[in-house]
Amino acid sequence: MTALAGAGAALLGGRLVRAEPLSGGDLSQIVRITLADGRVAIVKNGPAPRTEAAMLAAIGAAGAPAPMVLAASDDALVIEALPAGGSLRNAWGSLGAALAGLHRCVGPRYGWDADFAFGRVAIENTWTDDWPTFWAERRLLTSLSQVPAALARRLEALAADLPNRLPRHPPPSLLHGDLWGGNVLVEDARVSGLIDPACYFGHAEVDLAMLTLFDRPGPAFYHAYGVLEPGADDRLVIYRLWPALVHLRLFGGGYRGMVEGFLAAARA
Known part of the structure; x- marks a missing residue:
């Protein structure tokens, strides 16, 4: 988790000050990061982060709700943290x-x-x-x-x-x-x-x-x-x-x- 959080912070060009693991990732690791400048983002790994980034972009382009892709590499995908307190x-x-x-x-x-x-x-x-x-x-x-x-x-x-x-x-x-x-x-x-x-x-x-x-x-x-x-x-x-x-x-x-x-x- 530490390595994933660090990778996400590096992709955003910021200094990591907090990392919280999130549940729900059966097939990948997911972590919420907070940077020194106050930015918050979600970082995950997976089989192909760049491909997943393109998929999220396609969903958004179709007009359906999807998190904005902030950065992606071969090892990590960084997306915006969306509100999710409902059922x-x-x-x-x-x-x-x-x-x-x-x-x-x-x-x-x-x-x-x-x-x-x-x-x-x-x-x-x-x-x-x-x-x-x-x-x-x-x-x-x-x-x-x-x-x-x-x-x-x-x-x-x-x-x-x-x-x-x-x-x-x-x-x-x-x-x-x-x-x-x-x-x-x-x-x-x-x-x-x-x-x-x-x-x-x-x-x-x-x-x-x-x-x-x-x-x-x-x-x-x-x-x-x-x-x-x-x-x-x-x-x-x-x-x-x-x-x-x-x-x-x-x-x-x-x-x-x-x-x-x-x-x-x-x-x-």
Whole structure:
């Protein structure tokens, strides 16, 4: 933590006077620093700080709330400290509106300019013109060698059938990529920032699948976000497989039941 705080202070060209570790970083270290001139900032490491900086900038450019990037290097990302004293249960409408705005930003194809990672789990983002192909090759099939053989066979069969289950060319919306309650900062009843992104362009329902994996958005969220397209429930199950597989690979067999449950729900 001391080294990370020092790296952040150096990037800002200031003298470090205080460093406080922050919770919530399962896959990275996060620290709040205070400099001698009174500036306060958040410093974190991670798989690719410069790539994450570009992702945060893209979220902000789309008009969605995100912390301003103050500096970045190969080892550290420094962002502004946003107010976050509220609870998401009071801000579902604000999140729905923010996410709708984010998803209105569309890219040329499916993917991102750089790969990323959740810890040791690689996130492959090579550009693709066909959405079912992207979801099969960049998300589901990347886990085949990392999961038990029985699960791998079911994933492989599902991936082969994705052209019959997913739209071929949905709008390539800008996705947060790791949207859950812990990555949403709230002040009062307003979302103050979306943090810890794993952005790429893809089907907007992917963010909804991740958000509803562990959280239960209230009616105000859907009122602000808008009506989902027919068949969304079936697709959300398929999209939840990706974060479930990530949890299985990162945190172990306790998540195998989640993966199997989504495969069963997807009739795979």
